Amino acid sequence: MFRSSLAGRFAMRGAAAVVLALLLSACVAQPPKNDSLYRDLGGEAGVSAFVEEAIVRWVDNPRIAHLFADKDLINLHTQLVSQICFESGGPCEYSGRTMEEAHRDMNIDEGQFNALVEDLIDAMEAKQVPIGAQNRLLAQLAPMRHQIMHQ
Amino acid sequence: MTRSVCLMVMLGCGLLLGSSLAHGQNSRLVATGGGSMIEGGSGGGIVPWATVAGYSSEGEWGGAAFITRVDSGDYRLDSRGLALGWGNRLELSVTDQRFELPTLASALALPTDRFRQRVIGAKLRLYGDLVYDDWPQISLGVQHKKQRDFLVPSLVGAKDDSDIDWYLAASRLWLGGAAGRNLLTNLTVRSTRANQTGLLGFGGDRKSSRSVVAEASVAVLLNRHWAVGAEYRQKPDNLGFAHEDDWRDVFVAWFPNKTVSVVAAWADLGSIATLQGQEAWYVSIQLSR
Numbered sequence: 001m002f003r004s005s006l007a008g009r010f011a012m013r014g015a016a017a018v019v020l021a022l023l024l025s026a027c028v029a030q031p032p033k034n035d036s037l038y039r040d041l042g043g044e045a046g047v048s049a050f051v052e053e054a055i056v057r058w059v060d061n062p063r064i065a066h067l068f069a070d071k072d073l074i075n076l077h078t079q080l081v082s083q084i085c086f087e088s089g090g091p092c093e094y095s096g097r098t099m100e101e102a103h104r105d106m107n108i109d110e111g112q113f114n115a116l117v118e119d120l121i122d123a124m125e126a127k128q129v130p131i132g133a134q135n136r137l138l139a140q141l142a143p144m145r146h147q148i149m150h151q
Numbered sequence: 152m153t154r155s156v157c158l159m160v161m162l163g164c165g166l167l168l169g170s171s172l173a174h175g176q177n178s179r180l181v182a183t184g185g186g187s188m189i190e191g192g193s194g195g196g197i198v199p200w201a202t203v204a205g206y207s208s209e210g211e212w213g214g215a216a217f218i219t220r221v222d223s224g225d226y227r228l229d230s231r232g233l234a235l236g237w238g239n240r241l242e243l244s245v246t247d248q249r250f251e252l253p254t255l256a257s258a259l260a261l262p263t264d265r266f267r268q269r270v271i272g273a274k275l276r277l278y279g280d281l282v283y284d285d286w287p288q289i290s291l292g293v294q295h296k297k298q299r300d301f302l303v304p305s306l307v308g309a310k311d312d313s314d315i316d317w318y319l320a321a322s323r324l325w326l327g328g329a330a331g332r333n334l335l336t337n338l339t340v341r342s343t344r345a346n347q348t349g350l351l352g353f354g355g356d357r358k359s360s361r362s363v364v365a366e367a368s369v370a371v372l373l374n375r376h377w378a379v380g381a382e383y384r385q386k387p388d389n390l391g392f393a394h395e396d397d398w399r400d401v402f403v404a405w406f407p408n409k410t411v412s413v414v415a416a417w418a419d420l421g422s423i424a425t426l427q428g429q430e431a432w433y434v435s436i437q438l439s440r
Binding site for chain 2: 111
């Protein structure tokens with residue numbers, strides 16, 4: 001009796017976790033209501049610094065360097081800083097292209113996407129962004145994956 | 152056993168060499184390959200997860216080699232194995248276990264003081280993703296287990312020296328899910344006849360049919376290199392001569408880079424073959440690609 005109720009409890013928790021995942025993933029696509037994440041990322045100076053570091057790493061990464069071969073990296077930096085500002089609740093409007101448009105005809109696969117994310121994380125580590133802010137930003141950006149891959 | 156150790160070491164070195172010849176590591180993020188569980192394949196220490204061993208993504212090969220020791224004083228388990236992962240979709244593993252029971256062997260003048268088991272595993276990611284999209288990663292796994300020193304287990308009521316475990320696992324990494332830290336949760340449901348995971352054979356005089364049991368892991372990734380967690384594993388109770396308890400552990404994992412990880416744990420294994428209160432330390436080293 002104890003055994004079956006324990007299994008039942010685990011099953012219920014598993015089901016609750018799945019439901020929560022679905023709810024959370026639907027909610028997390030919206031930018032946050034306040035700018036606490038933006039401030040924790042270091043505001044404009046902090047975001048600018050780790051985006052620059054990320055671009056340096058991407059261009060140096062043999063897996064993905066080809067994606068940046070003839071791109072205007074200054075403009076890329078500006079667009080990314082503005083987008084991350086918006087997505088983290090900062091005082092910016094993002095008026096660049098949509099994710100799908102920006103990544104059209106690049107055919108980014110799962111391995112390349114992972115390399116992009118890994119270098120972004122390494123860039124935030126290098127610029128000493130607090131781990132909680134890193135994870136919250138990744139949680140905010142993660143739902144965009146299907147808009148970036150396989151375009 | 153020495154030959155299998157040499158094989159594991161060679162394959163492990165092969166993995167390392169392969170990863171250094173290629174441009175750095177495979178692409179998945181650090182810690183997303185999981186650890187190696189004692190029966191082989193990707194998971195926590197005592198629970199298999201839905202993750203595929205190593206760091207492979209679409210079209211890539213990866214894998215992991217591991218060596219683990221669990222020691223309660225009365226018992227010792229050495230487990231070593233190799234897992235191959237393809238495309239973050241399919242995992243194949245082979246693991247050799249050696250279970251020593253020095254206390255009982257001398258107290259009961261047993262003909263042997265060690266039981267060996269080989270586990271051949273396969274796991275298929277069915278749906279979902281550990282990190283992205285809406286569904287957790289859900290995988291179906293199968294483990295063929297063969298206990299190779301069956302005389303003593305047969306004398307205490309075990310019915311068979313080999314059998315197959317099936318399991319379904321759902322794993323999810325919640326970004327920032329625990330006060331800004333990443334949180335990993337896993338739930339596994341298993342169909343098994345194994346006594347003490349198969350080390351004492353399969354089926355018994357008390358119960359010979361399959362049991363459906365639940366297993367769970369929770370881990371918090373404190374930063375990019377350290378994680379702490381806990382696990383629980385329900386067990387069947389097939390043998391009349393000795394009660395079998397559920398297992399639980401708490402662990403600390405260290406990932407200095409994407410190639411090496413070390414896990415230390417303290418496990419409460421309950422009663423094993425009549426010896427009560429078995430508490431064990433656990434250490435595991437894993438090389439991944």
